[in-house]
Amino acid sequence: MQLNNNVTEFILLGLAQDPVRKKIVFVTFLIIYLGTLMGNLLIITTIKTSRALGSPMYFFLFHLSLTDTFLSTSIAPRVTVDALLKNATISFSECMIQVFSSHFFGCLEIFILILMAVDRYVAICKPLRYMTIMSHRVLCGVLMAVAWVGSCVHSSAQISLALSLPFCGPNVIDHYFCDLQPLLKLACTDTYVTNLLLVSNSGAICTVSFVMLMFSYVIILHSLRNHSTEGRKKALSTCVSHIIVVILFFGPCIFIYTRPATTFPMDKMIAVFYTVGTPLINPLIYTLRNAEVKNSMRILWSKKLISDDKK
Template identity: 90%
Template sequence: MQLNNNVTEFILLGMTQDPIRKKIVFAIFLLIYLGTLLGNLLILVTIKTSQALGSPMYFFLFYLSLSDTCLSTSIAPRMIVDALLKNTTISFSECMTQVFSAHMFGCLEIFILVLMAVDRYVAICKPLHYMTIMSHRVCGVLVAVAWVGSCVHSSAQISLALRLPFCGPNVIDHYFCDLQPLLKLACTDTYVINLLLVSNSGAICTVSFVLLMFSYVIILHSLRNHSAEGRRKALSTCMSHIIVVILFFGPCIFIYTRPATTFPMDKMIAVFYTIGTPLINPLIYTLRNAEVKNAMKRLWSKKLISDDKG
């Protein structure tokens, strides 16, 4: 498909073209990315090494942190390096790879958030059957389905991108390659492709968000039958999830459920779900979760003891 295009590379304008602001962007997003890696890798290591975090909720949290790490890594490093360069070009193949990886791990995050809502629903509304319904085998199958679904979604997105003919210009007013800004550069009528984009990405975001909000309404309604302590603990967990869902899905729905137009605010809004949410997730799930904090303390204590013995 690339042979039919006159464009072999694109120019990414990034967050800004002002030299001073580019240095500020570099510093801020380097810190954000390092914080994202540190926070999510800490959660991954803690869950893998702690026997106390063996419940399905933490099994799904492990994959949420993994998808956060991969989503941020597919976008942030390139953005950070480009902030230091004058020539911010990206080859056609690299651009298509970024489209695929961003949608792959973004979609995986959506599916994992849905699975976490299902897990909380079963835990709160069907507590006596929780371990039977959410067995290790069932959880493994659900995560495998999430991976397959993400691959199907991102394959559909990349097939749409590869169908677009580019004959110039090749300047993308964004900090990463995505279908919306690419549609603006295509030298063909993109009406049908935009409809397919909305029916794919837009539908996944909107339907998942509605299902998640509906499930949490049911969960919160059912909490009235629980004890005060059980209600407090379940409410704390659910509120963490709801905060993540709103921060992630709000920007996604804004970007992917509208006609093929771009707005100056798109780049800042995209920052929320591509770079912001992967940083916020570990903060929310550790600061608001006593079990994770205790497991991290035990892990740190073991490391200090082993270092002292060494």
């Protein structure tokens, strides 16, 4: 498809044009990315090494942290480097790869959040059958495989839409990463149908998933009235963490992908929330509000200190 286009590369305007503001963007995104890596890798290591975190909930949390790491890596490093350049360019092929990867890991995060909601529903509403229903080795593995396949189908549809667009110039993308919506503005053809397909794909996935998740948590919270005070407190803490993550991730996504092909000045800042903001916040939410994860981290850190002392 690239051979049919006059455009071989795009210019990314980024989040700022002023040199001072670009330096602020560089420092900010560098800190965010390093924090995201440290937080998520800490959770990944803790879950992998701790026997106490062997339940399905932590299996899904492991994959959520892995997905957050990849989602942030697909965008943040390039934004950080581009902030140091006078003119940030990205080749056509690299742009398409970024469209695919950002949508793949973004969609995978949506599916994992749904699986985590299902896990909490079974654990709270059907506690006696929890380990039977949520078989860690069988069902959870199958569910994650389905999530990966579903994400691949979604991102393949997105990249197909992007590759179907003819680009004759100009080639300036008013964004800090390649996404289908800013690319629609550069296409030298009528993009009404393409935008409709975008809304019916990404927009529908975001909206339907958000409604399903919020409805499931309403059911879960309603069922807590039959639990003991201690059980209610623990389950409520976990559910509140999940609800915060869902709102922070889906709010910006729904705003961006469920409207006509029009852009607003705040679009880029709102996109920051779900592309690099949520991957940074997730580890904080799941560690600060989860006693089991914090205890496992303390044990892991204690073992490391003992090991260092022996050396």
